[in-house]
Amino acid sequence: MTVKDSPLPSRASTDSPLYDVVNLSKRYRMGRVELPVLRGVNLSVNAGEFLAIEGRSGSGKSTLLHLMGGLDTPDSGSLVFDGRDIGRVGHRVRGRIRNREIGFVFQFYHLLPELNVLENTTLSTHVDGWLAGHLKRRTQTRSRAEELLEKVGLRDRIRHRPAELSGGERQRVAIARALMNRPRLLLADEPTGNLDSQTGRQIMDVIEDLHRRESLTVVMVTHDRALAKEADRVLVLRDGRLIQE
Numbered sequence: 095m096t097v098k099d100s101p102l103p104s105r106a107s108t109d110s111p112l113y114d115v116v117n118l119s120k121r122y123r124m125g126r127v128e129l130p131v132l133r134g135v136n137l138s139v140n141a142g143e144f145l146a147i148e149g150r151s152g153s154g155k156s157t158l159l160h161l162m163g164g165l166d167t168p169d170s171g172s173l174v175f176d177g178r179d180i181g182r183v184g185h186r187v188r189g190r191i192r193n194r195e196i197g198f199v200f201q202f203y204h205l206l207p208e209l210n211v212l213e214n215t216t217l218s219t220h221v222d223g224w225l226a227g228h229l230k231r232r233t234q235t236r237s238r239a240e241e242l243l244e245k246v247g248l249r250d251r252i253r254h255r256p257a258e259l260s261g262g263e264r265q266r267v268a269i270a271r272a273l274m275n276r277p278r279l280l281l282a283d284e285p286t287g288n289l290d291s292q293t294g295r296q297i298m299d300v301i302e303d304l305h306r307r308e309s310l311t312v313v314m315v316t317h318d319r320a321l322a323k324e325a326d327r328v329l330v331l332r333d334g335r336l337i338q339e
């Protein structure tokens with residue numbers, strides 16, 4: 095068994111939260127000016143929970159989500175995902191958590207324009223699959239991608255490139271891509287923010303369906319009060335802290 099194939103260790107007991115964010119701080123430095131964005135954020139996310147985070151533009155929602163996804167590093171505080179502080183584990187473990195255990199849907203899709211829908215969906219598995227060179231794994235990858243694209247209603251668009259898709263369709267590809275490796279947590283940054291309300295509704299239905307049927311844990315950032323209310327719990331990011339309204 096190679097390192098790559100070994101099961102991922104899980105250190106959390108069933109009654110502890112899946113994600114514990116403790117006293118998280120992040121400031122940006124622009125020349126001499128310091129911009130404190132997060133000033134001691136605390137957050138516990140239970141396994142299977144659907145949590146919404148609201149906040150004004152510029153309040154630090156994307157910053158928080160990027161930190162939780164291991165895409166950026168905090169100034170202080172801890173980010174304990176399933177018993178491991180992702181700010182303190184080595185880059186290999188962090189890479190595995192980021193690639194396999196946490197799925198990320200970005201505010202602006204981040205699809206690769208030269209790849210078609212199927213290729214964009216399977217992107218994160220390509221490195222593994224191609225290096226290993228296993229035909230079987232590639233077949234499994236493809237059927238997983240097709241299953242997800244079916245679920246998000248894009249089964250008949252797999253050869254389209256992002257430029258040939260609507261905004262809602264692009265966001266659905268991004269969701270399928272985020273779920274490819276069966277993550278335990280989905281971090282979604284304004285997944286409906288750039289869509290009309292009807293298309294936003296469809297994206298929300300896809301996420302809610304995955305949450306309900308597959309017990310996917312979801313942390314979703316949104317501006318939309320009505321959508322936030324559909325989550326199990328809503329927190330507001332204000333003045334660098336998360337508060338319950």
Ligand SMILES: Nc1ncnc2c1ncn2[C@@H]1O[C@H](COP(=O)(O)OP(=O)(O)OP(=O)(O)O)[C@@H](O)[C@H]1O
Nearest residue numbers: 122123124131149150151152153154155156157158
């Ligand atoms: N890389 C960066 N360097 C410097 N400042 C940054 C950087 N990224 C974000 N900021 C600043 O940090 C603050 C928080 O940004 P962030 O993107 O987290 O806000 P947000 O709540 O996601 O806003 P929106 O709702 O508009 O997406 C903003 O004032 C922004 O200007």
Ligand SMILES: [Mg+2]
Nearest residue numbers: 155156157201
């Ligand atoms: Mg943002």
